[in-house]
Amino acid sequence: MRITIFNGSPHKEQGNTHIMVEALTAGAREAGAEVENVFLADREINPCIGCFACWFKTPGRCIHRDAMDQLLPKIVESDVIGFATPLYVDNVSGILKNFMDRLIPLVDPHMETDEHGETRHLRIHEKPRYVLSVSNCGFPEQSHFEVLRVLFRRVARNMNCRLLAEVYRGGGPLLATTDPDLRPFAEQYKVLLHAAGKEAVGHLGLSHETIERLEQPLLPDPNYAEIYRQRTNRRFDERLAGEANP
16 A cells, blocks of 8 residues: 655644654554655645646646646555645645645546535546545644544545545644653554554554544543643743743
8 A cells, every 4th residue: 555645734844743644654654555755845836826727728737847747646656645734724734725726637627426416526547545634733622623524524525535544633732742741641642643554554444442542632631621721821921931032
């Protein structure tokens, strides 16, 4: 199985999103998958201008000559494409959205209906067969991913793919914490991500038990959200004071 992860975080290797992807794909590799991580922030990707030249004038080929010339083939050669992003305004980052808009050359403009009778465009390629989504946010609750849950299920449906797994993490900054009291919980979550990656590849999906465990708060405390808010606000105050008094 070939997996290509397209990471839309501007922080690239230093981001909390990559911490999640790294642990998840380590498990996928252990299960036999070939994995490639693509940091979109390193690539020149012009925005789609909606000219539809890739449909009618030069089918399958965009007017822009940029990094998408190399990235589109990676998609059609992959069994799984992963969309990884920090949460921005309840949605994907602008970097990832720009990339997603430029996927239009991969579909035929002709229309069909899916199994529910809803209209979509035809696919040109048999691959990818699965979609994977990964995201983290700075708020503690999992409810902040409601938009992404709908979005990536629609993306999978539009691409006529299965959704292999969705992995979302509230309280993302805790993944990179150096606090000795909190670090064990972050490491425990990485172990869970590793197991989830291995399971997703081995069983072509995640069990209900694994999904439930992934959705649990990072800290096993009934006051987790309030503790998180207090710690975060304290860090913000310290940083503001430092910026005001360099």
